[in-house]
Amino acid sequence: MTNDHPQPQPQSPRRTGTEPPSLTKSPFDSDTFTSATFVTVGHGPYLAVASVWLLTRFGMVLLLLRDNLGIGGVAREVALYEHWYGKFVQGTFPPGDATWQYPPGAGLVIMSPGVLPWLTYFQAFVALTLLADAVVTVALARADSARLTHGAWVWVCGLPLLLHLPLARYDVQTTALAVLALLAVTARSTAAHQFGGALAGIGAMVKVWPVLTLIGTPRGRTSREAWTAAAVTALALLATLALFFSESLGFLRQQGSRGIQIESLGGTALALAKATGAWPGKVEFRYGALEYVGPYVSSLGHLALLFTVLALGWLLLWRLRAHRWSAATPLDAAFTAVLLFTVTSRVISPQYMIWLIGLAAVCLTSRSTVMRPVALLLLPAAALSSLAYPVLYYEVIGGTAQGLTVMVLRNGLLLAAALLAAHRLWTSTVAGPPEEAA
8 A cells, every 4th residue: 555645855964064065165265175185183184284295395305406407506506605604604794796685684594504514504504494394384284273274285285386496595494484473473462473573573684575574463562562573673683793794784785786687577578578679688697697688677677666666655555544454464464565576576586486385375374364366376376487497497598489488477477466465455454344343
């Protein structure tokens, strides 16, 4: 006997909020990525990050030891550092050296391999660079202890896109100072704000740009504490180095004479003009880099400086107008500032990508960041940077179709990233009515 009554349908279990979100979301969404890719049980995600870090860094070291990709000679920069080390031993910054264009705090990084006297200078430098890299990885992984966010993964997987170059430049150490400064100034305590400010001050004395990590500190007590600590630390470090070493400010003469480097946005414009026959200039090695020489180069350099000033003015206007502050705003603002100063610079060396990857990674440790699309643009830009140098550097120098294509794509991505970052920072903090106090 059949039953004509409809059978009850099984009810879907009610969601408790603990289930993984739908996999139809963007794979770059923080929640989806974390839940779907790595089950956060015990130390699983941290072991995964550590394993990938070890594997990729081993590959980077092998590439550095061979150092024969493209134009080769990436490790020659470390030999230059060792030469400068010899000058510091004599109690002076490199006198009259056109290639020395760094603030006096950079001398501390150049001298740091001396703490490992049982190694050669090259070995000690690479070891300390890997140590700074590991510190950044650990800091990013711990920035959100409840779950492993994209930050650590962007750094661990993004840095190898630059091949072995990060191990032969001191920009990893500089980026470590900036990353730690940002993570400290976003903490709650006065001591953390002062510590972050001090790190930013040291970073400014090492390579200037880390001072931009403080551009987004919340107005009021946090800003006063961080900026005061940065100023005091920077001045104390400058005075100490000036006391023990001569020629501590000699870098200003060399830096002011820089022209248009071939990998900058201005350099790409000149390369395109040269390829069409509209510009008769040439490439020369000057001030430790390959630069364009010829008509209008000086004017283009002044235009780049004007755009840098305009970028600074926009950042100051943003700071005055911003009225909505989230936990990610200091991170997003620092990332945007460094992007703007990078694309308006007369020089965009390949190691600048190390800074941008590090700051993008810090942004992605916060759920409230608005910089996820910008971070995505940086990954192909980093890969293209490796194609430009060292893989296809001869083509970039010669202005061939292949070299021009790589530079146009890389610099186009950087420009798009800078404009998108500025737009998203403005709309997330300035546009719209102020948020009501909780």
